[in-house]
């Protein structure tokens with residue numbers, strides 16, 4: 001009662017009382033409050049930077065980057081793929097690489113086309129109806145250049161192999177006919193061409209190789225392809241035409 005350390009008078013006592021215990025109106029020290037305000041501001045900044053803006057590298061993002069880099073290492077095995085229809089058809093039948101295509105899809109496309117391509121903002125990719133695609137190779141162009149003035153963005157920033165593999169993956173979704181939030185859009189297009197494994201890489205009959213003749217050569221009424229001169233080379237990933 002005599003001398004309180006902080007030299008309070010009775011007037012400073014708040015007027016409530018619990019079991020005889022009373023308290024002064026002591027504000028928290030300024031430095032303590034500043035720490036509190038700082039955590040508050042920091043949390044806001046953190047929230048917007050990492051969770052709203054998606055600009056910051058989160059654990060999730062850096063994991064995705066690591067996976068993508070790992071995939072890039074594997075690209076050394078296949079070289080830089082040609083963005084053409086034969087290559088696309090070929091990789092529609094390479095399950096390992098379709099997984100790469102799927103991961104590209106999950107990272108860049110599913111927010112608009114749905115987790116399984118069933119459609120959302122963008123059209124359903126699992127049915128037979130397409131707006132910008134008539135041949136399977138058109139998928140490459142849509143992905144590379146975008147469509148509808150950018151509502152389907154252009155994906156030039158992806159590695160060409162990622163463009164090819166995600167297009168191959170998308171092409172394989174056709175036929176699953178998953179129900180989506182949007183009805184069929186565009187027109188019904190003819191089925192994808194059938195793929196003959198190695199068909200495009202086989203030298204035409206008479207090109208001089210025998211060990212690769214295990215399967216019958218397709219009849220070729222128009223005579224030889226013009227690029228028959230390349231036929232004896234080791235097949236490279238982009239053996240093709242033109």
Ligand code: HEC
Pocket residue numbers: 104105108109110111112113121122123125129130131132133139142143147148151152153155166167170185186
């Ligand atoms: C921002 C949303 C968005 C993202 C992300 C997106 N797309 Fe699209 N996509 C669209 C829209 C919208 C269309 C339809 C364009 C139109 O109306 O012609 C479309 C069309 C397509 C088509 C042609 C479908 C058709 O019916 O003609 C393909 C193929 C396609 N997208 C693949 C992809 C792939 C692969 C990715 C990822 C690399 C991707 N999209 C990412 C919105 C998106």
